[in-house]
Amino acid sequence: MVLNRRGFLGAVGAAAAAGLASSSSGLTDLVLADGGRGAAGEQLRELPFLRSEGGLLDVGLTIHPQRLQIGDREVFVHTYNGMLPGPGLRFRPGDKLRINLINNMLPLGVPLNAPPPACAVRPPEEEDAPPLEPPPHPLECIPEMINHIAEGETVIQMNMTTNIHTHGLQVSPNDPADNIFLKLSPGHSHQYEYEIPDDHPAGLFWYHPHHHGSTTHQSWEGLTAPMIVEGDIDEVPELADIADRTIVLSTLWINQDGSTPSAVIIPTGGQMPFTTVPAVPTEMLFLMNGQLGPEIDIRPGETQRWRVLNSDPHEFMWFEVKDHELYQIGQDGIPFGTPRTVRSIMLPPANRAELVIRGGQPGRYRVIGKAYDQGHPGGARPEKELGTLVVAGPPANGRIPQRLVEPPKMPDLPVAAHREFRFKGDISGRRGLGVRFWIDGVAFDPDRIDTRVRAGTVEEWTWINEDIFQHPIHVHVNPFQVIDVQGISEGDTSWQTDPNIWWDTFRLPPFGRVTIRTYFRPDIPGRNVYPSKTVYHCHILHHEDNGMMGVLLIDPPEGRS
Amino acid sequence: MLAGVVVLLVGAVSASAVPQDPPPLPSKWTHLFQQEHRDALHWWNHTWLPQTVPSGAVVQIQLPGDPIRWVHDENRKCTPTTPLGLALPILDLFQFVRPEFLGQNKLPDPNRIDGTENIYTFDYRLDGIGVAAICLFPEPRPGTAYEISMPPGTPTDRYVLTLLVGVPQASLPLRRPHEDMGSTPSHDWFGPSRH
Numbered sequence: 082m083v084l085n086r087r088g089f090l091g092a093v094g095a096a097a098a099a100g101l102a103s104s105s106s107g108l109t110d111l112v113l114a115d116g117g118r119g120a121a122g123e124q125l126r127e128l129p130f131l132r133s134e135g136g137l138l139d140v141g142l143t144i145h146p147q148r149l150q151i152g153d154r155e156v157f158v159h160t161y162n163g164m165l166p167g168p169g170l171r172f173r174p175g176d177k178l179r180i181n182l183i184n185n186m187l188p189l190g191v192p193l194n195a196p197p198p199a200c201a202v203r204p205p206e207e208e209d210a211p212p213l214e215p216p217p218h219p220l221e222c223i224p225e226m227i228n229h230i231a232e233g234e235t236v237i238q239m240n241m242t243t244n245i246h247t248h249g250l251q252v253s254p255n256d257p258a259d260n261i262f263l264k265l266s267p268g269h270s271h272q273y274e275y276e277i278p279d280d281h282p283a284g285l286f287w288y289h290p291h292h293h294g295s296t297t298h299q300s301w302e303g304l305t306a307p308m309i310v311e312g313d314i315d316e317v318p319e320l321a322d323i324a325d326r327t328i329v330l331s332t333l334w335i336n337q338d339g340s341t342p343s344a345v346i347i348p349t350g351g352q353m354p355f356t357t358v359p360a361v362p363t364e365m366l367f368l369m370n371g372q373l374g375p376e377i378d379i380r381p382g383e384t385q386r387w388r389v390l391n392s393d394p395h396e397f398m399w400f401e402v403k404d405h406e407l408y409q410i411g412q413d414g415i416p417f418g419t420p421r422t423v424r425s426i427m428l429p430p431a432n433r434a435e436l437v438i439r440g441g442q443p444g445r446y447r448v449i450g451k452a453y454d455q456g457h458p459g460g461a462r463p464e465k466e467l468g469t470l471v472v473a474g475p476p477a478n479g480r481i482p483q484r485l486v487e488p489p490k491m492p493d494l495p496v497a498a499h500r501e502f503r504f505k506g507d508i509s510g511r512r513g514l515g516v517r518f519w520i521d522g523v524a525f526d527p528d529r530i531d532t533r534v535r536a537g538t539v540e541e542w543t544w545i546n547e548d549i550f551q552h553p554i555h556v557h558v559n560p561f562q563v564i565d566v567q568g569i570s571e572g573d574t575s576w577q578t579d580p581n582i583w584w585d586t587f588r589l590p591p592f593g594r595v596t597i598r599t600y601f602r603p604d605i606p607g608r609n610v611y612p613s614k615t616v617y618h619c620h621i622l623h624h625e626d627n628g629m630m631g632v633l634l635i636d637p638p639e640g641r642s
Numbered sequence: 643m644l645a646g647v648v649v650l651l652v653g654a655v656s657a658s659a660v661p662q663d664p665p666p667l668p669s670k671w672t673h674l675f676q677q678e679h680r681d682a683l684h685w686w687n688h689t690w691l692p693q694t695v696p697s698g699a700v701v702q703i704q705l706p707g708d709p710i711r712w713v714h715d716e717n718r719k720c721t722p723t724t725p726l727g728l729a730l731p732i733l734d735l736f737q738f739v740r741p742e743f744l745g746q747n748k749l750p751d752p753n754r755i756d757g758t759e760n761i762y763t764f765d766y767r768l769d770g771i772g773v774a775a776i777c778l779f780p781e782p783r784p785g786t787a788y789e790i791s792m793p794p795g796t797p798t799d800r801y802v803l804t805l806l807v808g809v810p811q812a813s814l815p816l817r818r819p820h821e822d823m824g825s826t827p828s829h830d831w832f833g834p835s836r837h
Contacts, residue, residue, distance in 0.1 A: 120704050191814035195693035202685035212794055219688040219726075337671060338813050350673050350749040350761045359693035360679060362671035459749040459761055509706075509755045509791045510678035513685045549753040566719065591753075 100356045120208075125375040125468060126394035128307065128327050129151040130169035133176045139176075140170065144243060144290075144304065145185040148339075151366060152373035154358060156301040156339035159186055159251075159411065165371040166329045166392070170288070174281040174312055178632060180288075186241040187626040190301075190340035194359035196606050197236060198345060201228045204507060204517035206524040206628070212512070233266060240343045241267050241293040242475060246291035246557070247308065249414045249585045251281055253607030254558050254615035254635075259617060261291040261557070262527055276606035282489060282583075283312025284414035285327065285388040285433045293525060297622040301334035302341045303371070309454050314416040316627040320437070323385060326377070330400075330428070330450075332393040333360065333366040338393020346623060351605065355623070356623035358514060367396075367450070367465045375468045377438035377448065383426055384479025386410075387436045391428035394622035396462060397551070399451035399575055399589075400434070401425035402470050408481050411435035415583040416486050427575040429553035431586040438470075439479050446470040449585030453575065456550035456591055458508070491562060492600050497538035502631070503553070504589060505547040506624060516627050518619065524628025525618075531631035532617075537603035537638035543596045546589035552624060553588040554595075556633070557615040560585050561599035568593020586620050601637035612636050644671070650674035672691045672765075676704040681802050684793040688727040694809035701766045703772060705778060706751060706791045712801070713779045714743055716763055720777035722804040737772030739807040747791035755791050771808030777801065782822070 107152050123295035131140055147160040161167025172178055200222035227590045229235050233242060252258050257274045286308040290299040307327050315321065334343050334355070344357035353363060369375055379385055400407075401424065409422040413433055425435045450465035506518035517524060520531070534540060541564070544554055560583045569576050576590075577637040589595050603609055618630035673695055682690040695701065705712050721732040744765035751761045768774050778801040780790050787796040 188814055193812045193814065194695070194809075195691055198686070198689075200687045200689040222687055222689070233833070336813055339812055340678050347676060347678050349676055350751060351702075351704070351763065353672070356676065358673035359672045360675050361813065362673055362699075363730060364671070449826060456754075458751050459752050460751070510676075510683075511788065511791060513793075514678060592705065596773060 082209050097298070112393065115359070122469070123372060123375055125326070125328070125377045126370050126372060128166065128169045128329065130171045130309065133172035133178070134174050135258070136171045136174060138170060138178050140168070140345050141181045141183065142167065143183040143185055143244070146187050146189055147285055151333070151368065154335070154339065154366065155628045156333060157189060158333065158335070158339070158341060159189065159299065159304060159612055160302075161304060161306055161587070165303045166331060166364045167288070167304065168528055169306055170308045170386055171311060172277060174277055174283070174310065175279045176277045177274040178277060180245065180273040181270060182245050182265065182273060184241075184265045186243065187266045188237050188343065189240060190336055190343045191237055192336070192342060192344050192357065192359050194361060198358060198514055199229075199235070201514040201548065203457040203515055204513035205338055206526070207469050208505060208519045208522040210512075214413040223586055234263075234294075236345055237343050239292070240298045242290050242292050242295055243290040243299060244271070244286050245273060245288055247275060247286065247288050248284040248555075249433075249560070250275065251278055251558055251560070251602060251605060252276065253605055254613050255607055255611060258607060259615070260272045264292060277310065278605060281310050281312070282415040283310050283314050284388060284411045284416060285309055285435055286414045287390050287392060287433070289392060293527065294626050297346065297496045297626050298341055298343065299392035300392065301332060303331055303333055305329065305331055307388070307390055310414065313486045314411065317482050317485055319384070319480045320410070323479065326387050326412045327384060328387055328389045330389065330393060330398050331368050332396060333368065334344070334363055336361050336363050337367065342597050347353070347515060349624075350457070352463065354457055355461065363398055364635055367467060369448075369468050374466060376471045377468060378471050378473065379438070380474040381443055381476045382441045382479055384437050384481065385478035385527060387438055388433065389428065389436065390433045391430055392631070393430050395430060396465070397430070397453050397455040397533050398465070399425055399453045401451055402438060402448050403446040405446060405470065408437040409434055410437060410482070410485055412582050413560065415511050416488060417582070418485055420482060420485065425575070427453075427577070429455070429551070429586065429620070430590045431553060431555055432620070439481065439483055440472045440477070443472050444515070446472065456548065472562040488581070491598060493538060494600070495538045496541050497535070498540045499543070500532065500540065501545060502543045503547055504552050504619065504629060505549065506629065516623070518624040518627050518629035520629055520631045521595075525630040529632060530634045533634045533636065534601050534603045535639065536608060536638045539598060539600050541596055541598050543594055545594045546592055550621070550624070551588045551591060552619040552621065552629065553586050554617060555620045556599065556617040558605070558613075559599055559601060561597040563588075563595060563606070564598050565596040566593065567592065567595075583619055608635060608637070610637055671699045671700070674704065675701065675803055677706060677801070679803060680792065680796065681804050682702050682727065684795045691725045692733075692804040692806050693720070695768060696811045697769050697771060697808045699768045699807070700744070701768060701776070701805070702802060703764045703766075703776065703801070706760070707760045707762045707780070708757045708759040710758075710780045710782070710784050712762040712764070713781050714746060716743065717780055718777065718779060719803065720775050721800055722773050722775040731751055731772065733773045733804070737770070738750045739768055739770040739772045739774040741766040741774050741776050757789055758791060768805065768807045774805045774807050776803045776805075798835055
């Protein structure tokens, strides 16, 4: 389902005016309340998209609490415009994207089991910091506590502060574009504006909150939405006229009131990978397009295009459709030259895969996230039931494309710099409440430049993992190719290491290392004149929120600064 | 601080005294605790307070271990921790709730936490109103707190978790009685949408 902005917002306004309960329109249900209304086994819903017109897509996004029914669960979480996932956006290379973001968040999910740990010491910002000093008198923490409240830095306040990141888009990271340093408190709004380059790859991207300290919480509330850049690959004959599904995998982490707990998060093993301080009972819901266990219809022999996003902040999704091959046509929004046939596709947090699937023999086939040991405490994360592929109806004769499009090429330039980065964390709790994750021994500091590069150059970066956790590392506004991977565990068949694939997020093997090659484009609007400040970080967002993020400064091309 | 404790404890008793009919807790709604929940750890800066759980709560404690083993032993003395580092044994004013031991397990966990190889899990059920203390014992007793993933200064003879039992589970915002899902269109919460 693709709606233009006028039609889409008109539907929302009409629905609000008429009152939700009185409407019988499927669209109204979809927009305002439905995160999967009804019993499990319902049809996978098609996500509504807003599409650019005349080179412009101008949208308003309001984050506000919304009560939703998901399967037999009632949840009460923050959403974009009342929707889970948020409204999809479609535009073309050369377009302008404008987003007016309004933050109307409230304190949800604040546990009343104990007062917030206002005076507890957090783990140190530096990996080699000395052991904890004997604590001062508790009264000495009061000025610091007051300062934290004034700065909006308590956990509850942080979890209501937001901004937006257009994940994967090759745009300026400076305000008013993809500026993730922005701090948008409740009651405030911000006007974003993005110039999409004329040669931007066509594929699946997404947007989500990126305020340091609250990205995990807001992701577990379901604040995520797809973006599609349309372009050349859409014209491939075998793809042009087939069903085009966007599938957003997400996870809601909820307490018994249906809200995401707003408290300090710490890891656990077993079925539930996290708990809080104070501890509250919780549940995780693994969703496709906001639904629990939906059914996806396909005819025998029919081909469909699936654009799959894992927006979960933590869980790796090793995506598989039983007894069906998948023909991958793109990764992280950048198309391939030819399809790659796979049985399953690993989607760590933030990764996207674009696929063609052809219906097999009539029947019902499980769509799952396979069990996988991503390094989390307690061993392999369990298998997840995501949905069911239902093959039925008259046979069709869908064709798998043999050729796609010309993928972007790495410029043939000498490597201007080789750099190394070390990734390590401490989840023990020995040095303070919570966890801490570092890059090169230090936690994120928005006022410190960790890496400075120049636009128009090629660099090679080696990421060294000193953890068993498989950190999926994301570089903002700048895709890369992976030229070497060391340390893949024996028998682990989930890896794709073809150096021709472009990524914006790539995981590090346990205690392994990955070398990437990247080109800092000098021609991005805004980036070609001014220094551009952005970040790279682990996309297990719990690691990012607790320090595993570095600041990247991209200077303008030689002769332009 | 003391006033805060009194408010909490009185609140706990009052809340538990109010006739309530909370839904039964399915077993999957477990209160999960791990090493960072141990009572009065050093980094609480003398501000630690016990948390509440409802009557009927299922509690699981996860502790990193091996080579140090964790042991449940009902024959050893286990007393609640006094909050805020006070000498006054304020929790003795409350009835003691005896945890019901449900079982234990072990999860593989090599290389996550220095010096440990597995996670020991212990399950309990807590029924009633009052104070509960759950103790688990490391064997052999380690020479340093580091070996059991605790901050310096933590007593190495036991893990102790003190809980106030009998307070219904709640979070903000509090649910309104008979609140009807979907009866309030989202845009009414904040007035007309501004886009």
